[in-house]
Amino acid sequence: MCGIIGYVGARSAGEIIYRGLENLEYRGYDSAGVALVGEQLAIHKRAGEVADLTVPADETATCGIGHTRWSTHGPPTDINAHPHVDCAGEVAVVHNGIIENHEALRDALDGCEFVSETDTEVIPHLLEQEVHDGASLTDAVASVAQAIEGSYAFAVVHAGENAIVATREQSPLVLGRGEDGMFLASDIPAFLEHTREVAYLEDGQVATITADDIRLGGNASSTSPTYETVEWDADSAEKGGYEHYMRKEIHEQPQALRQTLSERIDLNRGTVAVDLDFPTGYLDSVEEVQFVAAGTSYYASRYGARLLEELADVRTSVTIASEYEFGGGRDPWRTLTVAVTQSGETTDTLEAINSAGQAGARTLAVTNVIGSSVTRSVDDTLFIKAGPEIGVAASKTFSSQVTTLGLLAVAIAHERDTLPRSQIRRLLGDLNGLPGAIQQVLDEEDAVRAVASEYLDMDAFFFIGRELGYPVALEGALKLKEIAYVHAEGFAAGELKHGPLALVTGRTPVIALLTNGAQPAATTHNVAEAQTRGAPAIGIVAEGRDVEHLDVEFTVPSSGLFEPLVGNVYLQLLAYHIANQLGRSIDKPRNLAKSVTVR
Numbered sequence: 001m002c003g004i005i006g007y008v009g010a011r012s013a014g015e016i017i018y019r020g021l022e023n024l025e026y027r028g029y030d031s032a033g034v035a036l037v038g039e040q041l042a043i044h045k046r047a048g049e050v051a052d053l054t055v056p057a058d059e060t061a062t063c064g065i066g067h068t069r070w071s072t073h074g075p076p077t078d079i080n081a082h083p084h085v086d087c088a089g090e091v092a093v094v095h096n097g098i099i100e101n102h103e104a105l106r107d108a109l110d111g112c113e114f115v116s117e118t119d120t121e122v123i124p125h126l127l128e129q130e131v132h133d134g135a136s137l138t139d140a141v142a143s144v145a146q147a148i149e150g151s152y153a154f155a156v157v158h159a160g161e162n163a164i165v166a167t168r169e170q171s172p173l174v175l176g177r178g179e180d181g182m183f184l185a186s187d188i189p190a191f192l193e194h195t196r197e198v199a200y201l202e203d204g205q206v207a208t209i210t211a212d213d214i215r216l217g218g219n220a221s222s223t224s225p226t227y228e229t230v231e232w233d234a235d236s237a238e239k240g241g242y243e244h245y246m247r248k249e250i251h252e253q254p255q256a257l258r259q260t261l262s263e264r265i266d267l268n269r270g271t272v273a274v275d276l277d278f279p280t281g282y283l284d285s286v287e288e289v290q291f292v293a294a295g296t297s298y299y300a301s302r303y304g305a306r307l308l309e310e311l312a313d314v315r316t317s318v319t320i321a322s323e324y325e326f327g328g329g330r331d332p333w334r335t336l337t338v339a340v341t342q343s344g345e346t347t348d349t350l351e352a353i354n355s356a357g358q359a360g361a362r363t364l365a366v367t368n369v370i371g372s373s374v375t376r377s378v379d380d381t382l383f384i385k386a387g388p389e390i391g392v393a394a395s396k397t398f399s400s401q402v403t404t405l406g407l408l409a410v411a412i413a414h415e416r417d418t419l420p421r422s423q424i425r426r427l428l429g430d431l432n433g434l435p436g437a438i439q440q441v442l443d444e445e446d447a448v449r450a451v452a453s454e455y456l457d458m459d460a461f462f463f464i465g466r467e468l469g470y471p472v473a474l475e476g477a478l479k480l481k482e483i484a485y486v487h488a489e490g491f492a493a494g495e496l497k498h499g500p501l502a503l504v505t506g507r508t509p510v511i512a513l514l515t516n517g518a519q520p521a522a523t524t525h526n527v528a529e530a531q532t533r534g535a536p537a538i539g540i541v542a543e544g545r546d547v548e549h550l551d552v553e554f555t556v557p558s559s560g561l562f563e564p565l566v567g568n569v570y571l572q573l574l575a576y577h578i579a580n581q582l583g584r585s586i587d588k589p590r591n592l593a594k595s596v597t598v599r
């Protein structure tokens with residue numbers, strides 16, 4: 001979705017902002033633009049890629065704002081691209097989110113000349129009136145924030161003033177303090193190569209950013225933000241020699257999982273620590289753990305929910321976040337509601353978890369991004385610690401989400417005393433072995449690449465699995481659709497014969513999860529049903545398991561209930577290599593965005 005970057009300091013704002021826009025590309029966008037501050041504002045903007053945008057090399061400005069736009073109101077055109085300006089061209093605004101009352105505001109702004117179809121354009125015109133009436137830019141932004149409705153983040157510059165003023169409401173904005181300037185962005189990777197000292201703007205706060213300071217609030221009572229140092233380094237948000245972020249992130253999974261697990265399991269004592277402040281006895285009394293999530297995070301939640309049922313004997317439900325309002329929240333006061341969201345910014349998931357909290361549920365976020373909106377909405381947060389994920393398609397974060405939910409399931413099982421200690425030790429051993437097991441799968445990449453070339457021109461792919469293999473089948477199909485634009489569906493293996501089998505032909509490979517935790521014996525029969533109808537069969541098979549007549553077999557190292565998760569790495573590699581051989585835009589698939597901040 002849209003991205004914001006701002007810089008004010010001693011260096012060339014044009015260069016820093018342009019680079020920041022490149023770093024924001026992964027969020028998904030269709031237009032880009034910058035506003036640079038001088039006695040007059042210099043605006044450069046256009047539809048298309050950041051690479052299509054030219055910022056003149058002789059720009060001497062040291063203050064400016066930039067934007068990548070993902071269209072909501074009005075198509076991607078040069079005119080609809082941000083920044084938008086007031087009638088005099090003295091105030092420029094970049095904006096993420098949606099101004100819900102923009103039509104009423106537009107009608108009320110009699111006499112202003114609107115040139116775009118965007119909701120955003122009301123903001124510079126509202127600001128122009130405030131500034132005209134003598135308000136400082138900071139006070140003008142505070143006042144306009146009162147007038148607009150919706151979820152938004154916006155940043156403003158004014159001709160002749162080396163300062164940026166910004167505010168937010170349910171849309172992220174991060175501040176950065178560097179040695180030779182101050183930064184503002186919708187996401188840390190935008191300025192991570194310049195500083196790791198960050199502060200998170202809260203809803204309703206107004207930040208005034210100058211070359212050597214950032215102040216929060218109005219002039220009379222301003223305060224300094226509280227900075228923290230992020231662990232991510234610039235290299236982790238770079239491609240590091242890989243052709244695509246996604247391939248790099250697939251290969252980073254062993255390291256990401258070491259991070260997810262670090263300091264959380266004690267193999268000697270057979271204990272797991274997830275650092276959650278639940279009231280004493282809470283986990284014994286909770287009647288249901290309800291997950292709300294979208295996309296890949298929804299599939300990770302289904303995996304986690306099944307682990308909780310199996311290990312901790314807790315009733316669970318998993319609701320697609322955008323469906324939660326239609327009856328998702330029964331008996332909230334007896335429920336722990338868990339929002340699983342990599343970005344922590346998905347609007348559907350935020351709305352679901354907020355309504356669960358308002359209805360009385362205890363709420364927990366499982367997320368990757370420190371300081372993200374979801375962390376402010378919930379009672380507790382469990383970080384998955386996967387490091388930055390730039391590719392739009394989730395890969396390492398899926399593995400870290402499932403692993404984190406596995407840790408949570410074991411912790412709750414321990415608390416509720418539902419498992420013998422020997423089984424807890426075995427589970428912790430399996431979790432601890434995940435980085436090594438995934439590395440073994442990654443070492444098979446050449447074989448997966450060869451299979452990708454062999455099946456490149458098939459009509460469709462069907463992924464099947466049972467129990468823990470079912471969410472992985474759904475995730476495998478999503479990955480292939482998302483990055484290869486190939487028709488793919490995931491099915492519960494037992495459902496194949498209830499309808500989808502009619503689609504099966506010699507040109508529809510069936511990919512089956514045949515590992516422990518995925519009921520391999522029963523699924524093998526479903527594979528045979530498809531093969532009888534001519535379908536090529538690709539098996540993701542538990543080490544040591546003998547499955548006859550498969551056309552392709554990939555072996556999954558022994559990891560108990562986490563074998564479907566390890567097997568998923570084959571599905572990630574398969575999707576990646578099919579997409580790569582088809583020449584797709586892997587890191588930025590068409591029509592998709594990394595952080596989905598609209599309903």
Ligand code: AGP
Nearest residue numbers: 295296297341342343346393394
């Ligand atoms: C996965 O590859 C997708 N990019 C998408 O399904 C994603 O998981 C979904 O939009 C939810 O995002 P979140 O985890 O940031 O909430």
